[in-house]
Amino acid sequence: MRLVSVIIPVLNEEESLPELWNRLDRILHSLPYSFEVIFIDDGSTDGSWEFIKKLARDNPSVRGISFRRTFRKSAALSAGFEAARGEFIVTMDADLQHEPEEIPAMLKKLAEGYDIVTTWRHKRRDNLFTRRIPSWIANRIIALVSGIKLHDFGGTFHAYRAEVLEGLELYSELHRFIPALVSWSGRYRIYEHPIHNPPRKHGTSHYGLGRILKVLFDIITVKYFTSYISRALEFFGLIGLFFLLLGCGGSLFVAYRKLIQQVPIAYHGPLFLVSIFLLGLGIQFVLFGILGEVSTRIYYASTGRKTYTVREEINGGEGAQRPSIDNREE
Numbered sequence: 001m002r003l004v005s006v007i008i009p010v011l012n013e014e015e016s017l018p019e020l021w022n023r024l025d026r027i028l029h030s031l032p033y034s035f036e037v038i039f040i041d042d043g044s045t046d047g048s049w050e051f052i053k054k055l056a057r058d059n060p061s062v063r064g065i066s067f068r069r070t071f072r073k074s075a076a077l078s079a080g081f082e083a084a085r086g087e088f089i090v091t092m093d094a095d096l097q098h099e100p101e102e103i104p105a106m107l108k109k110l111a112e113g114y115d116i117v118t119t120w121r122h123k124r125r126d127n128l129f130t131r132r133i134p135s136w137i138a139n140r141i142i143a144l145v146s147g148i149k150l151h152d153f154g155g156t157f158h159a160y161r162a163e164v165l166e167g168l169e170l171y172s173e174l175h176r177f178i179p180a181l182v183s184w185s186g187r188y189r190i191y192e193h194p195i196h197n198p199p200r201k202h203g204t205s206h207y208g209l210g211r212i213l214k215v216l217f218d219i220i221t222v223k224y225f226t227s228y229i230s231r232a233l234e235f236f237g238l239i240g241l242f243f244l245l246l247g248c249g250g251s252l253f254v255a256y257r258k259l260i261q262q263v264p265i266a267y268h269g270p271l272f273l274v275s276i277f278l279l280g281l282g283i284q285f286v287l288f289g290i291l292g293e294v295s296t297r298i299y300y301a302s303t304g305r306k307t308y309t310v311r312e313e314i315n316g317g318e319g320a321q322r323p324s325i326d327n328r329e330e
Contacts, residue, residue, distance in 0.1 A: 005037075017052070236286065249275075
């Protein structure tokens with residue numbers, strides 16, 4: 001029987017946890033799978049961890065991990081991925097805005113052959129100006145940069161095949177970009193499951209406008225890791241070449257005017273200094289590219305990680321009888 005691991009980061013959700021567990025326990029017991037539920041307490045200051053400990057003592061399928069302080073959701077999910085033993089892995093929030101009743105449909109898609117099932121909050125009830133509009137803009141930018149055509153990157157209510165997450169490293173706000181991050185290692189079948197997005201019942205949201213800027217910086221990180229992690233010189237070299245061309249163009253123009261037309265350099269204002277600055281900037285970007293190439297090679301050499309991933313391998317003769325020497329044609 002397949003094992004399903006449900007990973008739930010928790011931060012001050014004492015009031016939500018009892019209802020969440022009652023609904024989740026009922027749903028999971030109705031499935032044709034064995035299961036484990038892993039709660040990651042991200043430094044809660046209320047009674048969340050006490051509830052999780054009591055739950056784990058009474059239920060052998062429940063496991064809990066408590067952080068010494070708040071490390072945020074990416075770290076919590078990383079700890080959950082490392083602890084999970086299931087063939088299928090489901091991630092969800094503890095605030096009841098992710099409804100456990102959606103899990104059977106998500107697991108069904110994995111059983112049908114999909115590698116990742118994401119969710120799309122197509123009828124959100126969050127604040128229009130502080131949540132929905134910034135989220136819409138961010139989703140469009142992420143889709144454009146990553147090349148993954150999804151409507152909703154912001155949620156963490158996902159289901160994965162365990163092998164998809166092997167070697168994945170999360171920090172900052174990168175948990176929002178897992179489909180994009182795993183795409184660099186191969187093509188995965190992704191299904192976007194529309195869900196209802198109920199309002200939060202208890203507590204307050206841990207998401208604020210201040211995190212939007214961090215998300216935008218992480219988009220740049222995702223683009224680099226998904227497209228240029230093994231081609232650092234190409235990434236920085238193209239930028240450096242652009243600045244070098246601008247600097248050379250400006251310098252040659254000033255030199256031509258000075259040497260051929262006898263126009264003083266001072267007549268061109270700051271153009272000469274700007275050209276020299278652009279030349280230096282271009283050289284720096286090229287050097288960054290070389291440094292990035294060296295760092296990437298050191299990374300792959302020290303970790304033993306490959307620059308490719310293999311979906312499946314088959315050797316000649318598997319499942320077939322090898323002909324004897326006597327029966328081979330001359």
